[in-house]
Amino acid sequence: MDEIKKYIDGNKESFINELKDLLTIPSISTNAENKKDIEDCANWLQSHMHDIGLENVKTYQTEGHPIVYGDWLNAGDNKLTILIYGHYDVQPVDPLDLWNSPPFSPTIVGENIYARGATDDKGQAFVHLKSIEAHLKVKKKLPINVKIILEGEEEIGSPNLDGFIENNKDLLKCDYVIISDTAMYDYDIPSICYGLKGLCYMELDVTGPNKDLHSGSFGGAVENPINALANIITKLKDEKGKILIPGFYDDVIELTAEEKEEFRKLPYNEDEFIKELDIEEVFGEEGYTTIERKWARPTLDCNGIWGGFQGEGAKTVLPSKAGAKISMRLVPDQEPEKIEKLFTDYVNKITPKSIKVKISASHNAKPAITPIDNDAIRAAMKALEHGFGIEPVFMREGGSIPVVNTIQDLLDAPSILLGFGLPNENTHSPNEHLNLRNFHRGILTSAYYLEELSKINN
Numbered sequence: 001m002d003e004i005k006k007y008i009d010g011n012k013e014s015f016i017n018e019l020k021d022l023l024t025i026p027s028i029s030t031n032a033e034n035k036k037d038i039e040d041c042a043n044w045l046q047s048h049m050h051d052i053g054l055e056n057v058k059t060y061q062t063e064g065h066p067i068v069y070g071d072w073l074n075a076g077d078n079k080l081t082i083l084i085y086g087h088y089d090v091q092p093v094d095p096l097d098l099w100n101s102p103p104f105s106p107t108i109v110g111e112n113i114y115a116r117g118a119t120d121d122k123g124q125a126f127v128h129l130k131s132i133e134a135h136l137k138v139k140k141k142l143p144i145n146v147k148i149i150l151e152g153e154e155e156i157g158s159p160n161l162d163g164f165i166e167n168n169k170d171l172l173k174c175d176y177v178i179i180s181d182t183a184m185y186d187y188d189i190p191s192i193c194y195g196l197k198g199l200c201y202m203e204l205d206v207t208g209p210n211k212d213l214h215s216g217s218f219g220g221a222v223e224n225p226i227n228a229l230a231n232i233i234t235k236l237k238d239e240k241g242k243i244l245i246p247g248f249y250d251d252v253i254e255l256t257a258e259e260k261e262e263f264r265k266l267p268y269n270e271d272e273f274i275k276e277l278d279i280e281e282v283f284g285e286e287g288y289t290t291i292e293r294k295w296a297r298p299t300l301d302c303n304g305i306w307g308g309f310q311g312e313g314a315k316t317v318l319p320s321k322a323g324a325k326i327s328m329r330l331v332p333d334q335e336p337e338k339i340e341k342l343f344t345d346y347v348n349k350i351t352p353k354s355i356k357v358k359i360s361a362s363h364n365a366k367p368a369i370t371p372i373d374n375d376a377i378r379a380a381m382k383a384l385e386h387g388f389g390i391e392p393v394f395m396r397e398g399g400s401i402p403v404v405n406t407i408q409d410l411l412d413a414p415s416i417l418l419g420f421g422l423p424n425e426n427t428h429s430p431n432e433h434l435n436l437r438n439f440h441r442g443i444l445t446s447a448y449y450l451e452e453l454s455k456i457n458n
Contacts, residue, residue: 001386001451007134008443015130015443016113016436018048020106022088022122023115029065029089029156038152041088042066045150052129053136054148060168062160065089065152069171072132073145080453081145083174083413085403086125086181087154090117091428098430111437112425118434119421124180125150127420127439131446143454147174151403154181157363158402165410176376177407178449182397182419183427184438185266190384190445192377193417195295195396196404198330198367200339204229204347205358206307206322213318223354225322226307232357233302233324235350241285241293243300243328245346251333255296262394263291276424295396299329325362329398336364365402368415376416379452384418387445418445 008015027041028034042059045068050057054070068088073081093103093116101107106115117123128148135142149172151161165172185191208225209218237243255263268291274282284293293299307322309315328339344359351357370377372394384392397417404415420442426432 001448003138004134004447005444007138008130008440008447011130011134012440015126016108016439019113019123019126019439020115022048022126023106023113023117024104026093026104027089027117027152028092029153030092035065038065038089042068042150042152045088046070049129049148052133054132054146060164062153062164064156064160067152067161067164068150069148071145071147072136072142073147075142075145075454079144080176080456081147081174082176082178082453083172083407083411084125084128084146084148084178085151085407086128086148086179087121087151088117088125089152089155090120090122091155093430095430100431103430103432108436109433111435112433113436113439114431114433116432118432119183119425120427120432121154121181123434123439124420124442127180127442128178128446130443131450134443134447135450143450146450147172154401154403157365158406159363161403162406162410165406169410172411174411174413176453177404177411177413177415178418179401179404179415180418180420180442180446181401182399182417183421183423183425184419185393185395185423187422187435187438188388188390189267190388190390190392190441191395191419192372192380192384192392193395193397193419194370194372194377195332196368196417197295197298197398197400198334198336199363199365199400199402200328200330200336200343201303201362201364202326202328202340202343203360203362204232204324204326205360206232206324207320207356207358208354209318209320212320215316215318218318222318223352224318225355226319228352228355229305229307229322229324231352232347232350233305233326236300236326236346241283243298245300245342247342248298248339251335251338252298253332255292259296260292263289263295266291266393266395294398296331298331298334299398301327301329303327329400330367332367332369334367336366340364365400366405368401368404368408370404370415370417374414375456376414376453379456380416380418380449383445383449383452386448387441418449420445
């Protein structure tokens with residue numbers, strides 16, 4: 001590994017410059033106007049994967065955005081095969097005026113590179129391409145068999161990924177899946193994430209009168225859809241953060257005493273958490289710590305709300321329509337489809353007859369737990385300690401990665417969540433960034449991980 005480490009250390013600047021090239025492509029999957037940018041990004045990755053020495057590199061078209069695949073399968077049948085998953089699509093950039101530098105003009109300030117996609121997920125996926133490059137350039141081979149897929153629809157719920165995996169089980173067959181789309185616990189605390197929340201995302205469209213009305217002439221006689229919607233939302237949770245939908249908590253698996261104890265050992269400082277967010281105090285479900293609520297308790301939040309006049313000045317209007325987007329983050333063993341029905345039934349029950357409500361589901365994801373007692377996890381622990389020089393910790397994550405359950409269900413392969421981002425790197429927000437020291441340490445970790453995995457008997 002000494003020569004491989006020397007190669008990685010000696011190519012820091014070139015790796016960063018290549019990452020900049022990747023980050024300049026505005027591959028926003030939800031915007032139709034960025035369709036060509038998505039295709040350009042897939043083509044860039046296909047070319048780069050070929051250049052670093054991967055074989056059978058190919059772009060697969062889907063009904064939406066392309067999936068890029070490559071592999072190196074010459075280690076032999078007695079060696080493990082891993083599948084590395086990542087995504088090259090990114091979130092929209094608005095509000096643009098809150099960015100300190102253009103979101104697709106990568107800018108380095110101190111240790112950080114600022115750009116949309118820097119940490120979610122181009123930078124983290126690129127870590128593995130660079131570690132593969134180091135092995136192939138120095139050793140002319142990899143110590144295990146490696147497959148990699150990079151999709152372009154993760155930020156819109158991966159609508160075509162399940163079908164692709166279902167139709168390509170032989171192509172993607174593997175022993176373990178490696179995913180780097182999560183965060184470390186903190187800057188100098190490398191982590192393995194063993195749990196992800198699921199997601200049930202709903203939309204409410206509320207209609208009152210058949211047209212906007214004068215609030216003076218009709219106020220007090222006709223229900224205001226905004227008022228009604230606000231009342232519906234306030235009935236979803238109580239003042240202590242408990243979700244009021246009947247049956248919502250029925251399938252929730254409580255944290256074990258061992259998990260609670262491990263969480264207590266983490267160097268969490270609530271005062272610093274409050275200060276960083278510029279809030280007065282934390283809020284959440286009563287009876288649980290902040291970490292427990294973030295990682296292991298289900299949540300419900302209004303993510304967006306609209307209706308009526310929103311321009312400058314005043315307009316005395318009683319609007320015809322209003323709407324809201326509601327997300328529920330789920331934990332094992334909650335099923336998104338069941339939660340969707342419980343939500344729908346409850347909202348219909350509490351909706352007054354004076355308005356009409358249309359309830360629709362946007363996208364869902366199942367929660368996931370990865371057993372930590374396996375050889376690949378133990379190998380990851382060793383690799384992280386090599387790469388960072390620090391013993392790693394176990395953690396959960398409040399976000400969702402739909403592919404984890406898809407792969408476990410369709411390929412019967414455990415997923416190892418090996419994140420190199422940080423919790424405060426503004427994922428999905430303006431000024432998203434990636435710490436470049438962690439980018440480098442991530443490449444080292446990935447390179448060591450390939451070696452550690454090669455010691456496992458297949």
